[in-house]
Each structure stands twice: as C-alpha cells, then as structure tokens.
Amino acid sequence: MNFKVKDIDISSGGVMVAVINQEDALKLTLHHGDRVGIINGKKHAHAIIDIAENVKTVPLGQVGLFEEVLTFLNVRHGSKVKLVLEEKPMSVHYIKEKLIGKRLNSHKINEIIKDIVAGKLSNIELTYFVAGSFSRKLNSKETVALTKAMINTGEKLKVKSKIIVDKHCTGGVAGNRTTMIVVPIICAAGLKMPKTSSRAITSPAGTADTMEVLANVTLSKTKMEKIVNKLNGCIMWGGAMNLAPADDKIIKVERPLRIDAEGQMLASVLAKKGSVGATHVLIDIPVGIETKIHNKRKAKRLGKRFVTIGKKLGMNIKYMTSNGNEPIGNGIGPALEAKDVLKVLQRSDTRPLDLEKKSVIIAGKMLELSGKCQKGKGELLAQSILDSGKAMSKMKEIIKAQGGKIINASDIKVGKETFDLIAKKSGKVKDINNHVISNVARFAGAPADKKAGLYLYVHEGDMVVKGQKILTIHADSKEKLRFAKKVLSLNKGVRIK
Amino acid sequence: MNFKVKDIDISSGGVMVAVINQEDALKLTLHHGDRVGIINGKKHAHAIIDIAENVKTVPLGQVGLFEEVLTFLNVRHGSKVKLVLEEKPMSVHYIKEKLIGKRLNSHKINEIIKDIVAGKLSNIELTYFVAGSFSRKLNSKETVALTKAMINTGEKLKVKSKIIVDKHCTGGVAGNRTTMIVVPIICAAGLKMPKTSSRAITSPAGTADTMEVLANVTLSKTKMEKIVNKLNGCIMWGGAMNLAPADDKIIKVERPLRIDAEGQMLASVLAKKGSVGATHVLIDIPVGIETKIHNKRKAKRLGKRFVTIGKKLGMNIKYMTSNGNEPIGNGIGPALEAKDVLKVLQRSDTRPLDLEKKSVIIAGKMLELSGKCQKGKGELLAQSILDSGKAMSKMKEIIKAQGGKIINASDIKVGKETFDLIAKKSGKVKDINNHVISNVARFAGAPADKKAGLYLYVHEGDMVVKGQKILTIHADSKEKLRFAKKVLSLNKGVRIK
Numbered sequence: 001m002n003f004k005v006k007d008i009d010i011s012s013g014g015v016m017v018a019v020i021n022q023e024d025a026l027k028l029t030l031h032h033g034d035r036v037g038i039i040n041g042k043k044h045a046h047a048i049i050d051i052a053e054n055v056k057t058v059p060l061g062q063v064g065l066f067e068e069v070l071t072f073l074n075v076r077h078g079s080k081v082k083l084v085l086e087e088k089p090m091s092v093h094y095i096k097e098k099l100i101g102k103r104l105n106s107h108k109i110n111e112i113i114k115d116i117v118a119g120k121l122s123n124i125e126l127t128y129f130v131a132g133s134f135s136r137k138l139n140s141k142e143t144v145a146l147t148k149a150m151i152n153t154g155e156k157l158k159v160k161s162k163i164i165v166d167k168h169c170t171g172g173v174a175g176n177r178t179t180m181i182v183v184p185i186i187c188a189a190g191l192k193m194p195k196t197s198s199r200a201i202t203s204p205a206g207t208a209d210t211m212e213v214l215a216n217v218t219l220s221k222t223k224m225e226k227i228v229n230k231l232n233g234c235i236m237w238g239g240a241m242n243l244a245p246a247d248d249k250i251i252k253v254e255r256p257l258r259i260d261a262e263g264q265m266l267a268s269v270l271a272k273k274g275s276v277g278a279t280h281v282l283i284d285i286p287v288g289i290e291t292k293i294h295n296k297r298k299a300k301r302l303g304k305r306f307v308t309i310g311k312k313l314g315m316n317i318k319y320m321t322s323n324g325n326e327p328i329g330n331g332i333g334p335a336l337e338a339k340d341v342l343k344v345l346q347r348s349d350t351r352p353l354d355l356e357k358k359s360v361i362i363a364g365k366m367l368e369l370s371g372k373c374q375k376g377k378g379e380l381l382a383q384s385i386l387d388s389g390k391a392m393s394k395m396k397e398i399i400k401a402q403g404g405k406i407i408n409a410s411d412i413k414v415g416k417e418t419f420d421l422i423a424k425k426s427g428k429v430k431d432i433n434n435h436v437i438s439n440v441a442r443f444a445g446a447p448a449d450k451k452a453g454l455y456l457y458v459h460e461g462d463m464v465v466k467g468q469k470i471l472t473i474h475a476d477s478k479e480k481l482r483f484a485k486k487v488l489s490l491n492k493g494v495r496i497k
Numbered sequence: 498m499n500f501k502v503k504d505i506d507i508s509s510g511g512v513m514v515a516v517i518n519q520e521d522a523l524k525l526t527l528h529h530g531d532r533v534g535i536i537n538g539k540k541h542a543h544a545i546i547d548i549a550e551n552v553k554t555v556p557l558g559q560v561g562l563f564e565e566v567l568t569f570l571n572v573r574h575g576s577k578v579k580l581v582l583e584e585k586p587m588s589v590h591y592i593k594e595k596l597i598g599k600r601l602n603s604h605k606i607n608e609i610i611k612d613i614v615a616g617k618l619s620n621i622e623l624t625y626f627v628a629g630s631f632s633r634k635l636n637s638k639e640t641v642a643l644t645k646a647m648i649n650t651g652e653k654l655k656v657k658s659k660i661i662v663d664k665h666c667t668g669g670v671a672g673n674r675t676t677m678i679v680v681p682i683i684c685a686a687g688l689k690m691p692k693t694s695s696r697a698i699t700s701p702a703g704t705a706d707t708m709e710v711l712a713n714v715t716l717s718k719t720k721m722e723k724i725v726n727k728l729n730g731c732i733m734w735g736g737a738m739n740l741a742p743a744d745d746k747i748i749k750v751e752r753p754l755r756i757d758a759e760g761q762m763l764a765s766v767l768a769k770k771g772s773v774g775a776t777h778v779l780i781d782i783p784v785g786i787e788t789k790i791h792n793k794r795k796a797k798r799l800g801k802r803f804v805t806i807g808k809k810l811g812m813n814i815k816y817m818t819s820n821g822n823e824p825i826g827n828g829i830g831p832a833l834e835a836k837d838v839l840k841v842l843q844r845s846d847t848r849p850l851d852l853e854k855k856s857v858i859i860a861g862k863m864l865e866l867s868g869k870c871q872k873g874k875g876e877l878l879a880q881s882i883l884d885s886g887k888a889m890s891k892m893k894e895i896i897k898a899q900g901g902k903i904i905n906a907s908d909i910k911v912g913k914e915t916f917d918l919i920a921k922k923s924g925k926v927k928d929i930n931n932h933v934i935s936n937v938a939r940f941a942g943a944p945a946d947k948k949a950g951l952y953l954y955v956h957e958g959d960m961v962v963k964g965q966k967i968l969t970i971h972a973d974s975k976e977k978l979r980f981a982k983k984v985l986s987l988n989k990g991v992r993i994k
Contacts, residue, residue: 011550026945031698033753053508096754099632124624124753131628135596201528256530256621257593448523 001028001084003063007077011067014249016119018047018083019064025051028085033122035089038063039082040073046086048122068119091115092125098132106145113149113246127253130264138263140305144312146263150244150271155221157243157276159228161192165370166278167362168269170302171203172291174327174438175456178284179207180235180341181359182366184394185385187232189372194228194276196238201255204441204453205334208237213338213412213450215404227401234398243275244268260292262302266309273315280316280370284362286324290434296321318369322358326432326460329355333446333453335414336474342409345392354459360386415444415451415474417481421488426465427496429458436493444475444484451476454484458494470494498525498581500560504574508564511746513616515544515580516561522548525582530619532586535560536579537570543583545619565616588612589622595629603642610646610743624750627761635760637802641809643760647741647768652718654740654773656725658689662867663775664859665766667799668700669788671824671935672953675781676704677732677838678856679863681891682882684729686869691725691773693735698752701938701950702831705734710835710909710947712901724898731895740772741765757789759799763806770812777813777867781859783821787931793818815866819855823929823957826852830943830950832911833971839906842889851956857883912941912948912971914978918985923962924993926955933990941972941981948973951981955991967991 008019018038020030030036030049038045047069052058063083065075075081094108104112112129115121121129138146165186169176179197186193197207197217208217218240219227227234239248247268254264273281283306285299293299303319310317329340329352343351344359363385364378373381385391396407406412437454445452454473458464471494475481505516515535517527527533527546535542544566549555560580562572572578591605601609609626612618618626635643662683666673676694683690694704694714705714715737716724724731736745744765751761770778780803782796790796800816807814826837826849840848841856860882861875870878882888893904903909934951942949951970955961968991972978 010554013550027942029699029939029945031752032749053510057507092754096756099628099754099756101632122753123621124750127621127624128628128754128756131596131625132632135598135629135632202526252529253621255528256619257589257596257625259593259596259625442526445524448526 001082003081003083004061005075005077005079005081006058006062006064007070008058008064008066012119014068014119015122016045016047016069016072017050017066018069019050019052019058021055021058021060021062022051022053023060025049030085033124035086037084037086038065038069038073039084040075040079043073045069045072046120089115089120091121095125095129095132098136099128101136103139104142104145106148109142109145110149113146113153116246116249117153123253126249130250130253130259130261133264134259134261138261138267140309140312143263143266143309146267147270147274147309147313150246150267151274153246154244154275155242157194157221158225159192159194159277163279163370164192164194164277165280165366166193166195166273166276167282167284167366168273169284170286170292172288172434173286173324174204174434174441175329175332175337175340175355176286177207177210177329177337177341178355178359178362180211181344181355181391182363183233183235184345184391184398185359185363185382186366187398188385188390188394189367189381191232191370191372192228193233194224195233195235196241196243196272196276197235198238200447204332204438204446205337206447207235209334209447209450210337210341211235212237213334214406215399215402217402219402227398231394231397231401234402238272244271247271262305266305270309270313270315274313278315280366281310282362282366282369283317283319284322285319286322288324288434291324293324316369318365320362320365324434327434327437327456328358330456331453332437332441332456333444333474334450335412336453336455339409339412339414342407342412345386345395346409347387347389348409356386413451415449415453415476417475417478419473419481419485421470421494423464423466423468423470423496425496427463429460429462429464430495430497431460432456432494433492436487436491439491440473440484440488440493443480443487444473445480449476449480452480464496498579500578500580501558502572502574502576502578503555503559503561504567505555505561505563511565511616512619513542513544513566513569514547514563515566516547516549516555518552518555518557518559519548519550520557522546527582530621532583534581534583535562535566535570536581537572537576540570542566542569543617586612586617588618592622592626592629595633596625598633600636601639601642603645606639606642607646610643610650613743613746614650620750623746627747627750627756627758630761631756631758635758637806637809640760640763640806643764644767644771644806644810647743647764648771650743651741651772652739654691654718655722656689656691656774660776660867661689661691661774662777662863663690663692663770663773664779664781664863665770666781667783667789669785669931670783670821671700671931671938672826672829672834672837672852673783674704674707674826674834674838675852675856675859677708678841678853678888679860680730680732681842681888681895682856682860682879683863684895685882685887685891686864686878688729688867688869689725690730691721692730692732693738693740693769693773694732695735697944701829701935701943702834703944704732706831706944706947707834707838708732709734710831711903712896712899714899716899724895728891728894728898731899735769741768744768759802763802767806767810767812771810775812777863778807779859779863779866780814780816781819782816783819785821785931788821790821813866815862817859817862821931824931824934824953825855827953828950829934829938829953830941830971831947832909833950833952836906836909836911839904839909842883842892843906844884844886845906853883910948912946912950912973914972914975916970916978916982918967918991920961920963920965920967920993922993924960926957926959926961927992927994928957929953929991930989933984933988936988937970937981937985937990940977940984941970942977946973946977949977961993
C-alpha cells in the first residue's frame with residue numbers, strides 16, 4: 001500500500017510511531033498498537049500504529065511519521081512510502097508470560113531489552129513489562145540477565161585497567177555529596193574511577209548537578225575515556241552518554257506510579273556500573289525514615305542481593321549501611337554543596353566534618369576492597385591522601401580536564417536573596433527532616449537555579465541557644481525565597497527540644 | 498504561575514493532558530506524568546503533564562493544551578490560564594496496591610474507575626491497573642465492585658419493566674448472528690430486550706455491523722428508550738451510547754498485549770448488561786479450538802463464575818455451551834450475514850438451518866429463564882413464534898423504528914466481484930476453520946465494506962462431490978478479491994477427506 005508522508009513534527013522520545021487516519025485503519029483492519037513496516041527504497045522501519053480520528057491530523061492516504069521514523073527512513077513531508085502489515089515482535093509475548101508469573105530466560109529478556117532500545121515496543125507494552133517485573137518480581141537469574149542485556153544494548157566505556165572501582169548510594173539523604181570527595185582520593189591513590197552520576201530527580205541536587213557548578217559534565221564518551229586514562233577518574237553526567245539506554249526508558253514509565261521494583265533497581269544500578277567496566281563496587285545504603293530503606297534488616301537484605309548478583313556479573317561488591325536520618329554536610333543545593341566539597345578537599349576550617357568523615361569511610365572501604373591496602377587500613381590511607389592535599393590536586397586536574405575553572409570554595413556564588421531561620425528557644429536539636437529540608441531547597445529554586453538552596457548551621461544532637469541561626473535559605477529571586485519560606489513555615493524542618 | 502495557552506490541536510481520546518516546555522518543567526520541578534491544575538476563572542481542570550523537549554512544540558511560558566482541556570476550560574489559543582501544582586489522585590496508590598497483590602475494596606475500585614472516566618489517569622497508569630488485575634487476578638468481590646463502578650460511572654437506560662432480558666456470546670465463531678433472530682422472538686413473546694451490541698474488532702462482522710446493513714444502529718439513548726418502551730426491543734451499537742464508558746478505555750490498553758483478564762472480561766460484559774437494566778441474562782459459550790474457550794471444563798468454570806457474580810449484582814444468569822468448531826450460517830460478512838438472518842425470519846427455503854436451530858435454543862432458554870414458559874417448553878415456544886411470522890413482524894417494526902428500509906433478504910446487495918472455491922475431490926467435509934474463514938472475509942473487505950465477505954455452501958460432516966462449489970468470496974473491488982483469494986490459497990479453510 002502506498003502512502004504519502006506527513007511530517008507531524010512530534011518526537012516520541014524513541015519509539016517508532018506512524019499515524020494513519022481511522023478510515024484507512026478500518027480498511028486495513030489496523031488497530032492502535034498494531035505493527036507496520038514503512039518502506040522507503042531499501043530502508044525498512046518497523047513502526048507502531050497510532051490512529052488519528054480527525055482528517056485534519058492525518059488525511060486519508062497519508063501516513064503521519066514521528067521524527068524517529070522520518071530520520072531512520074530519510075524521508076520528508078510529501079515523500080512516498082510503502083506500508084506493509086507486520087506481526088508484533090516476540091518480546092510482546094514474553095512480557096505477557098512475565099505478567100502471568102512465568103520466569104523469563106536470558107534469551108527472552110534479551111529480546112525485550114533489544115526491542116525497548118530499538119523503539120519497537122510502545123509505552124503501554126513497556127509498562128506491562130515493568131508491571132510484570134514489579135508484580136511478579138525478578139529472581140536473581142532474571143536480574144542478572146536483565147543487567148547483561150542492558151549493558152550489551154548500550155555503549156561501553158573503554159578504560160585500560162584490570163581494576164576499575166565505582167560506588168553507588170541508594171539515596172534519600174540531602175547534601176550527601178561524598179562522590180566528589182571519594183573520586184579524587186581514589187584516583188590520587190592510583191586507582192581508576194570513571195564516575196558517571198545522575199542529576200536530581202526529586203532531590204535538590206544530584207552529583208552531576210553539583211559537579212556542574214565547577215566543570216562541564218556532559219562530555220563525549222571518547223573525551224571521558226581520554227580523561228580517565230590520563231587522570232584515573234572523572235565525574236560526569238551519565239545521561240549524556242548512551243550507557244545502558246534501556247534503563248532510562250524503563251525509569252520513565254516507572255515514575256508515574258513510583259514503581260520501586262527491586263530487581264529493576266538492582267539491574268539499573270549494576271548496568272551503569274557494568275557499562276563503565278567496574279570490577280570493584282561499594283554500595284552505600286543510608287537507613288532512615290525518609291530514605292527508601294527504613295531499617296537495618298532491610299538494608300542488609302538488599303546489600304546481600306547486590307553482592308550476590310554482582311558476583312554473577314563478575315563484579316566484586318561490598319555494601320555498607322549509613323545513617324540516613326538527617327542531611328549530610330551544611331550546604332543543600334548544587335552551589336552550596338559544591339562549596340562544602342571544595343572546603344573538605346581544601347582542608348578549610350569551616351569544612352563540614354560529617355561529610356568528610358563519611359567520605360573517608362567510603363574511600364577507605366573502596367581502597368581495601370580493591371586491594372590497595374590491607375583490611376582495616378583504608379580509612380587511614382584515605383585520610384592521609386585528603387590531609388596531604390593530593391586529593392585536592394587531583395580534583396583540580398579533573399575540574400580542568402572537564403573544562404572547569406572554579407577550584408576555590410570561596411569563588412562559588414550562592415543566591416543573594418536570603419532568609420535566616422532563628423531558634424525560638426534554647427535546647428537540643430532533636431531531628432532534621434531530610435524531606436522538608438529538600439523541599440525548602442527545591443522551592444528556593446534548586447536544582448534548576450544552581451545558586452539556590454540552604455545552609456544548615458546545626459546537626460542532630462547539637463545544643464542551640466535562643467536567637468541562634470539554625471539555617472539560611474538562599475534564592476535567586478524574592479519570589480522563590482517567599483515560596484521556600486512558606487514551605488519552611490508550614491513544616492517542621494528542624495525540631496528543637 | 499501564569500501561562501499562555503497553545504492549542505496543540507491533538508485529542509488524547511479522553512485523558513486531560515497539558516504540555517509544557519522542559520525548561521519550564523525543570524523550574525517547576527515537574528515531571529512527565531505529574532499533576533497540575535489549569536485554571537481559567539472559576540473553571541479548574543485537573544491535567545497530566547507531558548513535557549516538550551523542543552521550544553517549537555511548546556515555547557517557554559506557554560502551556561499546550563489537548564482538546565479535552567481546551568473544551569473543559571472553554572479557552573482558546575492565546576488565552577491566559579493559571580497553573581498550580583497538584584497531588585496525584587489516590588487511585589494511583591490503589592493501583593500500586595493491586596500490583597503487589599493486595600485486594601481492593603469497593604471504595605478503592607470506585608475511585609479508580611471514576612478517575613478513568615474523568616480522564617484523570619494517564620494511559621500508563623491505566624495500563625498498570627489492567628496489568629495488576631491480570632497478573633494478580635480479581636476475585637469475585639473485586640469483580641462485582643468493578644462491575645458496579647463501571648455501571649455507576651456511565652449512563653443507564655430507563656426502561657419500564659420488572660423483567661429485562663439480555664444475552665451475551667463469548668465469541669470466536671464466524672457468522673454467529675443469533676442475536677438478530679433472538680431479539681425479535683423474545684420481543685414478540687412480550688419481553689423487553691434492549692440489545693446493545695458491539696462492532697467487529699478482529700472478526701469480519703459484529704452484530705452492530707450486521708444490523709447496520711438494515712437500519713441505523715447509532716441512535717441516542719432517549720430514542721432507544723422510546724423504541725424499547727414501544728416495541729419491547731431494539732438492536733443498537735453499544736459504543737454510540739455512554740454506557741459503562743470505563744470499559745472502552747480499559748479495552749484500549751488491553752489490546753496491545755491481548756490481555757484477557759477474566760475478571761475484567763466478566764465485569765466488562767456484565768457492566769454492559771447492568772447499564773441496560775438487565776435482570777435475566779443468557780451467556781452462550783462456544784467451545785472450540787479457535788474460540789477463547791478450548792474445552793467444556795473451562796467453559797463450565799467460566800459459566801459458573803458468570804452465574805455467581807450475576808447473583809451478587811442482582812441478575813439471574815444462565816449459561817450454555819455450544820459448538821464453536823465451525824462457522825454458523827452460510828454468510829460471513831455484514832451484508833451476507835444480514836441476508837441469512839432475514840432468510841430465517843422470513844422462513845425462506847434457503848435459510849441456514851444451523852443458525853435457526855441455535856437461535857431457537859437460545860431464545861428458548863431465555864423464555865424459560867425469564868419465566869415466560871415452563872422449563873422444557875422454551876424451544877417449542879420460540880419455534881412457534883418464528884414459524885408464525887410474529888418474529889419477522891417484530892423485526893420489521895424494529896428496523897423501521899431504527900430508520901431502516903430493507904426488510905427483504907433479496908433486497909440486500911452483496912459484493913459483485915466473486916470467486917468460487919470448487920471441490921477438487923469428492924469426500925466428507927472434515928473441518929471448516931473459523932480463523933481462516935474470518936481472515937478471508939476480512940481481506941475481501943469486511944467489515945468496512947459491508948457487502949464483502951463469503952458464502953459457505955457446506956458445513957462439517959457434509960458430503961461433497963468433485964466440482965461442487967464450496968464457497969463464494971464476495972468483494973467490492975478486484976484488488977480485494979485478489980487479497981482474499983490469496984489468503985484462501987495459502988491456508989486450508991475447508992478440509993475435505
């Protein structure tokens with residue numbers, strides 16, 4: 001069947017979609033979600049049918065093509081293409097099997113992930129896959145297969161080294177920017193650590209957002225390889241590279257329901273590690289009321305699953321639990337957190353000691369895990385690298401290699417509009433709510449406004465006197481400052497008793 | 498936050514969608530699938546956020562609104578609206594509960610269905626609901642709640658009668674147009690039968706498509722009520738009315754994976770019956786290799802579930818199993834099936850006796866079920882109504898009331914382009930494949946071309962002699978005839994041994 005191309009000027013974000021008029025659909029007995037081949041000469045795209053009820057959207061005899069299909073076929077508005085009916089990919093059947101509780105073997109999981117990456121599955125079909133993996137769970141075998149499939153359908157970083165170390169934090173703690181201190185310590189110790197980090201999704205800052213205050217985090221894979229081979233490490237935004245691309249697509253359909261399928265999460269984390277070739281990985285699991293993991297028992301169970309699955313993927317994994325009950329460091333928000341990080345590396349008197357402590361513990365464990373020092377000696381080694389200034393030198397090199405200029409904490413600018421929260425009574429800081437603190441920073445403008453956020457003067461257990469500053473909000477505009485103040489006034493961010 | 502409206506000229510088909518630019522999304526920390534309120538004066542729409550990566554699609558400071566939102570708010574391109582952040586509806590949490598295997602009470606199911614009908618759930622969220630109901634199954638209590646919620650969120654037919662009868666067939670048999678014979682028999686017997694039927698989805702004709710050959714099937718609810726109150730019955734397309742609208746939306750997301758969740762199916766069928774106020778319902782379950790139900794054991798199990806759930810809904814339900822191994826009647830395709838129906842009603846010598854027999858059995862059971870006659874006397878009564886011509890008179894009244902003119906089988910026109918399949922050897926008809934026969938009729942153009950389809954001269958068990966006509970394909974164009982012939986030549990539709 002010949003059709004005239006209509007450029008409908010929409011991108012699906014990956015899925016190959018072709019739209020025909022409902023009358024044409026009826027004639028061809030095509031339904032929403034059916035498959036067609038769209039052929040231009042020797043190029044053959046496999047697309048999913050969408051149906052337009054209005055001839056204004058797609059007239060009879062025309063096929064509306066999304067950007068993905070136009071690009072693939074190299075056709076434009078008015079071109080002629082051939083449309084043929086096709087079967088659904090086998091992966092659709094496998095997804096249905098998972099939903100009714102069957103176990104999927106690696107071949108089937110591979111097919112599903114391949115089709116996700118190729119844009120051959122619609123969002124509804126992809127959602128059914130996530131639903132099945134969540135409702136019926138993925139066992140270790142399936143999780144390993146999923147991780148491998150994700151790694152193999154993306155690009156892989158090429159770094160020449162037998163040992164490549166990496167870390168991951170399961171999240172939920174504001175200000176927790178240990179990575180930016182750990183990477184320079186580890187690299188200064190002579191180990192490779194090609195770090196890719198994420199941007200904030202629901203928090204006021206991700207490591208990528210914070211590093212971006214100091215340097216460029218969206219470099220190419222080739223550039224990243226060069227930097228790592230030369231300096232041992234880097235701190236980049238993972239999303240800028242095509243590492244385990246299936247993961248991003250899966251996360252997109254997980255968000256609407258906040259699906260937290262453990263198997264998917266394990267695969268997601270380990271696929272990113274596998275894509276950079278990680279051999280030794282430390283997992284930090286903060287335990288707290290506002291983090292994902294509410295008690296130590298659950299943290300241990302999850303940690304052990306990381307270790308087991310890592311082993312099957314050829315990765316040496318260790319996990320640790322940490323206190324996730326209050327924010328770490330003083331700054332919350334990209335610029336304020338970057339300031340904290342540089343203060344620790346520069347050994348400033350006003351550096352946040354809790355952030356330093358946690359970073360040294362993590363770096364120490366990683367040094368031990370990768371065989372760089374004896375068991376029990378890691379923290380000492382990490383601390384000495386930090387104290388000697390070697391970590392700071394390494395960080396300077398990395399910042400410069402990533403096109404950055406700021407290497408002094410005092411050069412980092414923060415929001416000019418400020419508000420101080422003052423203690424209304426004397427007493428002990430009972431608790432600091434991660435969730436409220438994050439929200440205040442977000443309403444102040446973080447992470448979009450890098451300079452927005454807040455600075456905490458106290459931590460849990462500290463004694464305060466009436467009239468003392470508890471925290472300062474920083475914003476770029478009076479309006480956002482007002483928003484943030486309102487959130488703070490409506491919620492107990494810091495409780496004093 | 499104030500935004501300028503962009504009319505993006507797309508309809509979602511029900512869901513309320515608002516699109517903003519990704520930069521605005523970042524500033525407002527909004528993600529794909531998040532909820533916003535769009536306010537125009539006193540009108541407040543609850544919409545789901547979609548994010549445009551390109552400023553060409555939606556520029557900064559503008560909000561692209563789908564038709565549904567434009568209509569609801571009564572705004573146009575360039576209008577100013579206010580955008581406020583909102584929480585996700587509670588139904589999203591209930592859907593997640595179902596996915597992890599929890600049972601949903603009627604309040605929760607009600608909320609989900611209400612939000613589906615109001616367009617408050619995205620297709621991804623709706624898909625998670627269907628996935629949960631399929632993967633974790635709906636028990637009887639949940640199915641009853643789902644059915645009630647579907648009925649209560651739609652319109653209900655108002656017919657004055659204590660007894661309202663209805664029937665349903667689980668499908669899969671070509672040519673099975675018993676409804677159009679059963680309705681006039683039942684109505685001539687003095688019972689109310691306000692029939693709403695469906696159009697073909699994967700078959701060459703649905704009852705609505707076939708009735709449409711004779712009369713209008715897309716009348717308003719008010720008009721339908723008038724006809725039923727006057728003539729006892731009608732045969733309409735259910736899709737034209739707003740009866741149990743949640744069902745259509747659910748079916749849309751079931752199709753891509755051919756999800757056949759039993760609970761959903763039971764609720765879907767019984768909601769349609771409940772919406773017309775049915776009190777006595779007969780369920781016909783054809784058993785065969787190409788139907789949904791492959792053996793009697795499964796048919797009985799399903800039949801019993803219909804009965805149980807019907808009881809909880811206050812419906813008196815009986816079920817029967819029937820032979821689903823071969824097509825019923827001679828004609829396949831809307832016009833050819835309508836011809837069969839009128840032949841039976843008109844007592845023509847060339848009427849298909851198998852179609853008559855099955856219709857009389859069904860009508861008989863319905864007469865008994867509704868107390869119109871003693872047990873065991875139903876078939877006799879049905880046959881006498883048919884023989885006396887009373888059923889035909891009733892059908893004439895119904896056709897006229899629905900604005901139709903054709904009341905003679907011989908006035909129905911069928912496709913002029915024909916091809917005869919001739920027996921290549923003598924022998925016994927071993928089997929007739931429902932699936933192949935349906936496909937041939939579809940490729941000939943049915944159901945879109947009402948005159949297309951095929952006519953079967955034989956049934957299973959018949960003896961044929963070499964050179965005898967087995968079937969005739971009817972099409973409106975030579976091209977479609979060629980398609981249908983090709984399908985027939987590639988598959989064994991009729992096997993002779």
